Amino acid sequence: MMSQYWAQIRAVIRLEMKKTFLAKRGLWVYLLAFAPALMFGAHAFDVMRTRQYQHEVIAGHPVSRNLLDSIKPGMTMDEVQVKLGDPTSRRTVTTRRRTRTWLRYTDGESQYDFTFNDDELERISVHEIASLQEDKLIFATVFQFFFVRLAIFFGCVGIFMNLFRGELIDKSLHFYLLAPIRREVLLAGKYLAGLIATVVIFTTSTALQFWLLVLPYDSASVSQYMQNGGWQHLAAYLGVTALACLGYGSVFLAAGLFFRNPLIPAGIVLVWESANLFLPAALKKISVIFYLQSLCPIVAPPDRDMNPLLALLISSAEPTPAALAVAGLFAVTAVILFFGARKARTLEINYGTD
């Protein structure tokens, strides 16, 4: 009997795959999934272009980092220029009271901006053209606040809700319901088809984002990062992506079965998941995002521009151990699918009212 169920599940997956991957109405899911990759790609391109420009500049005006670090506030503009030569750029603003001048130098990796007030060096700003450390934090923030909470969330809305509700709207669900297939088996087949599709789309995007994250850096820095936790980070991000598809997929598959307009429950779940940061510790645990965040390898820094009153409302819960978080997500998924299967058993084809 089990072998027959598997054969039926495979038949459902085969049919659903084509629809899920190649549907015109699913194009926006790809856009959503690959938007961060586009962003990291643009960043990588910009960093590489800037670095190339700085290298060209430094070829004409070679300045070492040691020399740049030897400049101290209080020096005059002439003293600085004697030591460093001509700057790569200069800007002067004169008012009635004083004259301010900015000189910019580079060693190819960092930009040094020297601010002079009436010929005396007042301030030194150093900006790295790119920092892997900083980019890792940006990656963590984009991953947790955009990719998981919005891209995967809405991607799962688009794919999993279509599995039943979309077919009811298209008036094609009866195709499955006229076959000698248990409704639970049909639900399992459709869920697995959606899961395969979302996992493939979103983990590909995660891997691509990660590759674009390290692309602008030299091989030595990348190799050092990868040997010191980079591979674990990549594995964790891929795992969280897959688990997000697993959890959100079950929620939206069930929503498509229970609700005539599944966008309403999707909105409610979005609000609940977004409010997770501010929920009491006990309530935090009744959400998918809580477990996913527990599994993220780098904690995303809180928004620096957050309203202080809102910041006061943030509550912290002990992060769940990885094994427990994974088990928790599987348990939540199983419970939701159980209720989904019960609903599927009594599902009627009544296209006129759907």
Next chain:
Amino acid sequence: MSVSGQEKTGPPPIEQSLVVFDNVSRFYGEVLGVNRVTLSIPPGITSLVGPNGSGKTTLMNLMTGLVRPTRGSIRILGVTPDDPEKLFRLLGYSTQFDSFPKGLTGSQFVYSFLRLFGTSHAECEKQAWKAIERVNLVDAANRKVAGYSKGMRQRIKLAQSIAHDPRVLVLDEPLNGLDPLVRAETIALFRELAAEGRHVIVSSHILHEVDMISDQVILLSNGYVVAEGKISGVRSEISEHPMQVLIRCNKPEALAARVFEQDSVVEARLHADKGGLLIKTRDADRFYRLLNQIALNGIEIESVAPADDNVNSVYEYLIGGEESTK
């Protein structure tokens, strides 16, 4: 051809050869779908006849478990529609829904459906092509269903419903959109399937077609079954409308004078071409016996045929002017 799944040892219990509705009602909220339907449908071609909204499709959807009864119970050869695993190995349903899984060709459509049974690739291929051949759609089978004409879509749905060799076929308006030639071929296929001992349950609103193909009819109106059985049987039970008989003969006036001597004859009208007589009688059996005696008295009778022993008339008498078929 053997009928799949049939018991080989001894006759099956009566219920296992019937489609049974036991006091079935179905409401859509406040709206009545069907009400208090009790039926036993034997093998052969059974037509569900009724206007739009009379409950034909609801009855078919109830039979196939696509909707559940609000009250009562249904058994298809002893199997409840709540058990799709068993039911759809016995039953094939060609719905009136005209949508298909996207991007499939005709053969892929039938093949994919068969794969849902858990059957192997080779077996599904074989069964799919056999069914496609049976509905005469081989030439178009590798084209996308989306590009099919209405008639071709009807035929590919029919192929899907017969592909697994079911004992019960439920076909919702299967002749809609078919050209006359294909229509004749399809009717012949229904007869062939019925002759193999299957139930072929067809809904139709084209009454002369129902007459041609049906072994029995179920007349529906406003969700109620108003009559069921063989058409002639149903007709003879409608006592308030005298039976009409058309007699072609050489002396219709003389025949009219003779038949009026009989109590049961209520009306005799000369046919427009003066070559026949239309009789209305309350006792057809007695009238036919009498006609033999009349014929002995110099009136040459060419033919005698019932003039209103058809679904159209039966439907008109039973449901009358209150509604008309679509």
